[in-house]
Amino acid sequence: MAIETRVLRAEDWDEWYGMLELAFGGVADSPREQALWRDLTVPERAIGLRDGERWVGTAAAFPFRVSVPGGALVPAAGVTMVGVAPTHRRRGLLSAMMRRQLDDVRAWGEPLAVLTASEPAIYGRFGYGLGTWQVSAEIDTDRAGLAVPEGPRGADGVALRLADPEEASAACEAVYAALVPGRPGMIARTPGWERLPLLDPPGERGGASPLVCVLAERGGEVVGYARYAVKPGWDEGGPAGEVRLRDVEALDPAAYAALWRYLFGLDLTSSVHTRGRPVDDAWQYLVSDTRRCRPKLRDGLYVRLVDVGEALAARTYQVPVDVVLEVADDFCPWNAGRWRLTGDAKGASCERTGDAADLALSVRELGSAYLGGVPLLSLAAAGRVRELREGALARASVAFGWPVAPWLPHGF
The missing domain is CATH 3.40.630.30 (Gcn5-related N-acetyltransferase (GNAT))
Structure with missing residues (x-):
């Protein structure tokens, strides 16, 4: 039987969440904790995979607002409750849920997606970069x-x-x-x-x-x-x-x-x-x-830019910046291409451009640098950012930084 993707119905939450607990080892949460997560779950922002009569995959997204450099509170999908039944692993089900979820986040008009990773090695391929320690x-x-x-x-x-x-x-x-x-x-x-x-x-x-x-x-x-x-x-x-x-x-x-x-x-x-x-x-x-x-x-919060232009324009920058970014994004191709970012401590804009690129990087690196805690220079030293115009990297790295370390105060 083909595996079916469904949007969660409130009346199915207990069974859906039970599958998630199984995926995380089978130890049930306390009744009070289950009640909290049931109340916080927004069913229309949660999906699951069904194999016949059984749930075999879960994923949800809380409607968050996350603070960014400059103090703005930016809409963000708080990716959570992601699990696949142990009987259905290595079949591409996680990738299918991540594909559906990021399409949904874009349709909701939220420029960011954020998560905490039970297994950090998983999410880089979906464009999430480590943004806080x-x-x-x-x-x-x-x-x-x-x-x-x-x-x-x-x-x-x-x-x-x-x-x-x-x-x-x-x-x-x-x-x-x-x-x-x-x-x-x-x-x-x-x-x-x-x-x-x-x-x-x-x-x-x-x-x-x-x-x-x-x-x-x-x-x-x-x-x-x-x-x-x-x-x-x-x-x-x-x-x-x-x-x-x-x-x-x-x-x-x-x-x-x-x-x-x-x-x-x-x-x-x-x-x-x-x-x-x-x-x-x-x-x-x-x-x-x-x-x-x-x-x-x-590691703390992982950050994914769902809309590169809107996300980069939503924060401010330590020093004036005018840089063209060549962005690679295989999983969300609408982000791929060249973007001109201009901004300072008062505001910013980020628009498509045909101008020559100054830096080349993937959306994962942008996610890491976005909150100001991971320097572009460090990512470049790891071979993950390429400088295409001399001097552009150092100036952009300072601009993206922030005096206060970014921090996620609690999980979700």
Whole structure:
């Protein structure tokens, strides 16, 4: 029987999602997590493959707005829930779903598609380039000191208050929303997404406490927050509990430092474990000894330009740029050809041109460089960007860069 592609119907979600769980090892999510993903899934933006009466493939796309250099929030398809049944692999089903999905994204008028990759080697052939990195750490708080700005204008001028995570959610979301335009790669959370950081299934705590929330306040206004759990522990030297930091955000350096000082000082703990933070996160410059933090680098968000002209015109550029790009895109041929990009810190345009090209690259490299965290010069050193006019590469690389490292704050 021929395999059929279908748009998901809401009443089929449980069976469709069950196939996805099977593709990812067969361990079912908690009921609360399943309920969240069911509520967030937009059925008309989800597809599946049917072999007779069985689902054998799934793929969906959330309607996101992603911050880009310059602060604009650009419509983007958040590619998610991609899976193929183990009985149907190596048959081209993933490629077929990626083909259908990118055609749909173009029809929806969204110039970007973004994803996090369970297997990074898969998505390059579909034009996705690694656009953000993230750092994790296990900070030995007994041996790595913390220097924070003190006094009334420093951390001492910030009041801290424990709050119920659910009750404090709106205040935390207001802080998060204020930060989104300032850092490329962040997702503007629409109603429903505020539930994601609060997921705390007891079966997945691994011996740690329920989620705890601490608010940083100044003049009665919430200016920062941290959400974490504590895993108690003891060794020969005494208490050795772990602070498992879920997220920490603040509107200014003093509030940020006050929250970290609090986390370092929790009783009966000797370490703070943090995951998925920006590579330029300021805690790295508050600690006295980075070697006691054991930082680890990992890939984050993968970016795909679905409409090259619209996407490049949606962001701004550090310095004036006027460059002709020869773009290769075998999977979405409407992007292939020459594009003249002109822009600066105030805005940009990107139009088709017949002029001679200055740089040659594929849409994958454009995706990597798009959010400002991966230099074109580095991609050129890897042989993935070719300079066709002397001097064009260095100038374009500076223009595409950004002072703040791009970052994806959570998966999807």
